[in-house]
Amino acid sequence: MNYLEDTIVAISTPVGFSGIGIVRMSGENSVEITKEIFKTKTKKDFDDYDNRSIIYGHIIDGSGEVIDEVLVSKMLGPNTYTKEDVIEINCHGGMISVRKILELIVEKGARIAEPGEFTKRAFLNGRLDLSQAEAVIDVINAKTEKSLQMSVKQLEGSLSYKVKTIRNQLIEILAYIEAGIDYPEYDIEEMSYEIIREKTNLIKESIDKMILSSESGKIIREGIKTAIVGKPNVGKSSLLNMLLGEERAIVTEIEGTTRDTIEEYISIKGIPLKIIDTAGIRETENIIEKIGITKTKEILAQSDFAILLLDGQRPLDAEDEMLLELAKDKKGIVAINKVEKNVIISKKEVEEKSHMEVVEISVIEELGIDNLRNKIYENITKSQIDSESYDMVSNIRHINLLKEASKSLEEGLEGIKANIPVEMLSVDIKNAWDKMGRITGETVADDIVDEIFSKFCIGK
């Protein structure tokens, strides 16, 4: 017997550089959810495959767009780790597709697993034997500890501040509503629906902004669109390969994938950069030809961040000057490559011609690469692409709670339009307040009572 019937999901590989990502789901809706988001590459439906098959296909989102090519393991209960239906989705990896798939599954009704919950279910459903019980408890505690540390880290600073601000705004509305309900005969200035609507709208907007910054904030989900530009033979391809590290092989060498469809990402201290025109970078590298102005313009226009590569062993020429000129309004960094020997151009010289920070590297000798990574990170996080949104989106559970809070407020706003009674409106606002509280771990209902009495002079 399951102690809870809901379906849980989690990324079961460490998030970060790992090549293959596994998203694991357990619970009675696992199969249903999989059928909604997974299309096999064969004529057979998912249902037609035997238990314990590994099935090749695509994960497709609501709009029909392919998110990733995957291998899905179908494991029906009770002979699984948790004794429930378990689905494992092996995707190409990179955080991006793993996270997208996770989000999609959550949208379809699964819940993000608590730390150690798969193991807990395994135990509660009788999969593990008694001697393992102690170990289970250790796992739960260890994982909780770890995730606690992680979320504490995340909650330091701006996100936590924002959440608290929003909760304070919500509880203010609640206090007015509740004081009005519990003390109907007292002179309490009532908050009119018009004012509640205005306030709720503003709060919802700021929650939506937080969600939006996570969704289209170019970070995590999409990656920061990054251009690597420079003259032919300046070392663009080598730099890309170096920054890509191991990930490249996974992304590009899976059967059926092409470089055109699968974008490449590099991860700089956890911030994904989506590299524009990787194919172009590679193909043109060994061809002696002039830099394509149009093409470079195009690439720069698409990008949010630019890495300009200069050849330290050749004097600055018209092409370099043009690059610097084209990129003058961009955020980015200039890297002088090939500084291992015979350096002709100086850092100072370039700095005079560019507003960007300039670093010296040698891709061949692997010199200055860490510094480059650091500078890229600093330039991204200090710039308008604010680091707050990064804090936030790194936790899907948070995004989900934000979405639920926003939805509750939406329902509340609809309720105001329909002129529903105030105690029903209160349910929606309280839900939003509660969801926001779960982000920071504060959901004590007594807060409302405290707020009422600190705000209003009531009572016989």
Add this chain to the structure above:
Amino acid sequence: MNYIAGDYEIIVVGGGHAGCESALSAARLGHKTLLLTLNLDSVALMPCNPSIGGTGKGHLVREIDALGGEMGKNIDKTMIQCRMLNTAKGPAVHSLRAQADKLMYQKEMKMTLEKQDNLHIKQHEVVSLQVEDGKVTGVVVKTGAIFKSKIVVLTTGTYLKSRIVIGNTSYDGGPNGLFGANELSDSLFENGVKLLRFKTGTPARVDKRSVDFSKMIIQEGDKNIVPFSFETDELEIDQIPCYLTYTNEETHQVIKDNLHLSPLFSGDIQGVGPRYCPSIEDKVVRFSDKPKHQIFVEPEGRDTYELYVQGMSSSLPEEVQLKMLRTVEGMENVEIMRLAYAIEYDNIDPLQLKPSLEFKTIENLFFAGQINGTSGYEEAAAQGLMAGINASRKLKGSEPLILDRSQAYIGVLIDDIVTKGTLEPYRMMTSRAEYRLILRQDNADIRLTDIGRKIGLIGEERYLKFTTKVKMIENEIERIKKVSIKPNSDLEALFAAKSSTFSNKGFTLYELLKRPEMSYFELEKFDPDRPELPKNVIEQVEIQIKYEGYIKKQMNQVEQFKKLEKKKIPESIDYEKINGLRLEARQKLSKIQPISIGHASRISGVSPADISVLLVYMENFRRKESSKANE
């Protein structure tokens, strides 16, 4: 001299609102019951405000009634004014409140007690408990007489070591000039009961003949009175109005000038007072920017000139009280009949109680009412009823009746105090109920009559009446779903009048009723086959249809909630033996002894990880037990 003066199944100590419900339910469930009270003239005394009900509290009274308690019936018999509060808001927060004729209320309740079979009432001061091997066996009264009993329910209200404070005068004594009970708390203490000391207060009573109502705003009762009891069909009474007036800058100045004489501010009163019952000096200090505070002037009964001055609780000295009152418009010449006073008293820390209201470490000892750290007649009565019911069930060897937070305000009240404890006298508020949309005062009978019937406090006749009502509601909702209304000019006119969106495709009556602006009554002419139905049936039909969406949403939450409530924790669990629980969680769990996983999760300091550990341990435990059973 000690001698055995009697032998009972259940003894209730205290004749206030908790004690009355306890004693009546115990006796009605067939037990030989004794009610002991300090003073037989103070049975069901209302020492503070002359009203029953109000927000949240009105809900409690209706629930008490649905379970077969007495408070609703008694106020129906003795009210002198009645109002449904919050009618401008939705049905979930409509709350009944009646002004009572205080003396009549007492007289009627005492009579009900006297007429009750199986019930003896005696005037005695209980001075100690008899406890043997962790079980209560009886009580000893001041004269030395011993009353033996299988179960004792303590409902001593605010009488334990009570102290009255008026300015710099203070003396031992109970409310309203009555004696306190100065010995029983020592006996409780000796038996390991942890005591707290709370404080509350009451305003002055003034002489009606010295008040000028023409300077005040009159507050009438409702034209159509909704009775508290589901058994009272209709009520028509001659209602007496209340009046509203205000304090002013002058009043506040008098208070500020004399603040040093208030024991609340001089530190003479140590007890913790309730925030929702602030004294006027508290209000003036804490909300110094408010230019005026409301004062409600309420009659204490039909046959008296005494008026209750709500909003003026105080412990200022006598002369300051008078001076302060005389600054208020309409009270320029007021004469005080009874002074305002603050009262301090011993109460127990309710965390020592099981959700059945039985004391955790002394078997067969139950506590109910203000002794548990609550405030209010209705809160007391609700606990009294539950303690009476559970005392009976204990004797019969049945499982205790524990209402959960999704079933009743009574459940919220008891769960709150036994799970979280309280630092001030606990008052019921609708905002404490997370499932407020379901816990309405109008459906208390639908929620609880079945339970009352099973418990044995709801008789055949009443139950039949109830099931008939339920059936009528169901049938009418079914009928309404099938009624289709063709668009015509009349309908269009109604829509226009209501600024409702019209459409030519036609509607079902059900769809129309869902719109907030449409009422069942106004749609009558479009519904020619409408059956004749009682008002309370129509009310239910309308509420259930109109708010279906929200009610469903809340029902889903309740379902989630119930899952964890159903995971019961065995009483024999030893938290010390569970590895992996954090220290704080272990201590809290050992102290509170939650009955279910849901209950445990509401304890502050118990984290979700602790709950996981607990679940794992319980499963482990269950398997060990079942493998033992198989051997």
